[in-house]
Amino acid sequence: MNKVSRRQFIHRSGSAAAALAAVPAIIPARARGAGGSVAPANRITVGLIGRGCMGRGHLNRLLNDPDFEVLAVCDVDRTRCEEGKALVEKKYGAERPTGTYRGCAAYNDYREMLARDDLDAVVIATPDHWHAVQAMDAARAGKDIYCEKPVTLTIGEGRRLVEVVRRYDRVFQTGMQRHSNPVNQKVIEFIRKGGLGKIKAVFTHSTLLGAYLGGARFKPYRQGPLELEKLSLQMSALDIPMPAEPVPEGLDWDLWVGPAAPRPYNPCYHNNDPSTGVVPWNFCIDFGHGGLSNNAVHSFDIIQAALDVEAGGPVEILHPADSAFPTLTYRYANGTLLHILHTYQALPLYAPIAGKKQIAGMFGALFVGERGWIEAFAGTRLECQPKEVAGELGLGTPEVSEGMHNHYEDWIEAIRARRRPRCDVEYGHRAASVGHLGDIAFWVGRSLKWDPAKETFVGNEAANRYLMRTPRAPWGL
Secondary structure (H helix, E strand, C coil): CCCCCHHHHHHHHHHHHHHHHCCCCCCCHHHCCHHHCCCHHHCEEEEEECCCHHHHHHHHHHHCCCCEEEEEEECCEHHHHHHHHHHHHHHHHHHCCCCCCCCCEEECCHHHHHCCCCCCEEEECCCHHHHHHHHHHHHHCCCEEEECCCCCCCHHHHHHHHHHHHHCCCCEEECCHHHHCHHHHHHHHHHHCCCCCCEEEEEEECCCCHHHHCCHHHHHHCCCCCCHHHHCCCCCCECCCCCCCCCCCCECHHHHHCCCCCCCCCCCCCCCCHHHCCCHHHHECCCCCHHHHHCHHHHHHHHHHHCCCCCCCCCEEECCCCCCCCCCEEECCCCCEEEEECCHHHHHHCCCCCCCCCCCCCCCEEEEECCCEEEECCCCECEEECCHHHHHHCCCCCECCHHHCCHHHHHHHHHHHCCCCCCCHHHHHHHHHHHHHHHHHHHHCCCEEEECCCCEECCCHHHHHHHCCCCCCCCCC
16 A cells, blocks of 8 residues: 555544444444354454564454454564464455455555554554554544553653543553453452451562563673673663664564664564564663563552552652662552562562562562452462451452453453443553653652652652653654
């Protein structure tokens, strides 16, 4: 397809939004296909933006759900894009009578995909620095949105994203699927209702940059001025000047960088080797924010829900350099402390529970209240004291399966009913903000006071300068 200019894109997006606004809000059951299947005319037409590690999983999920019809795949890497297109066509071509399937479109520029008036929704699985721009463009184009976490790279982007999604009345779900786990839902409700009494402290963990910089892909750069071993002990993303290397054939590197500050291509940011992990670029301050935004945001999501502050946030960010705590700590208005541990084994630094040395599993959280404690959200076993708490939670088993959640189903139902889903845009913004606050505390090197209502730092202009970035032209918010 020809490139779509910014003016053409905005014009088409407005037309699409107007058309979608006229569609009935709820599709009645009789309009669905027989036997519980979905009639083709009532499927949600969707396009995928970004077919990296997470995008592959999303595409597989979409292709195997009869509620969706995948019309298009977009990626600035031609190899990834063409592979995705072929997968869609193989799946649908095998299921439909010969000659009736029209094929899947493939795009390099997501704006061309958004200009289609036959597209209901998009799934955004691009690097973090693209999330806000693409999600806002999708909202303006009249598309509903599923966007990977964290929804933005800055707090200012997050507030702007909320405003745009609300203005265009879009259904927005962010990829914090653990919130839709029924066991986690019961734990959240139990804590919110005071089942443990007042919560004194919560413990979770975040990875250090060593989780990224310690990989084999960085081996060629360990000797020299980058000091990767030293940088591996940092928690927040940094400006690490990776050397320029030739751009692979088929990769539109300028479009991959997009709204971020320009950087030369290096395979540590992007390549087609699956062993590089889910977010290989996340060590770089222009593309991601390290462990707090990548891993711990899942914990922040559920922790803030359990503390009943998911529409707000902490009031202080306590840096270990000038506070009484050995690791990054957040304080909430009611006095509850949220301690971020560097590893699973760091719990003895605080010794909140006799004999307990670590938090179980990725994204786990330990709540310590007046009555006892609960360890949950790790995707393994739920543990608690006193023992009767397990019975009060009403759980048939303490086992927690990652596959128990119904996150996509919640998004589908929200689209059909025109309601807000479980992890709406404001919710995603507030969870991401906790990570951003910690990053900013590390960047300025001191503790900070935060006003969650005004979303500004109190008495620290140096910290406030990190609240927003100016996107690289021609991209804007």
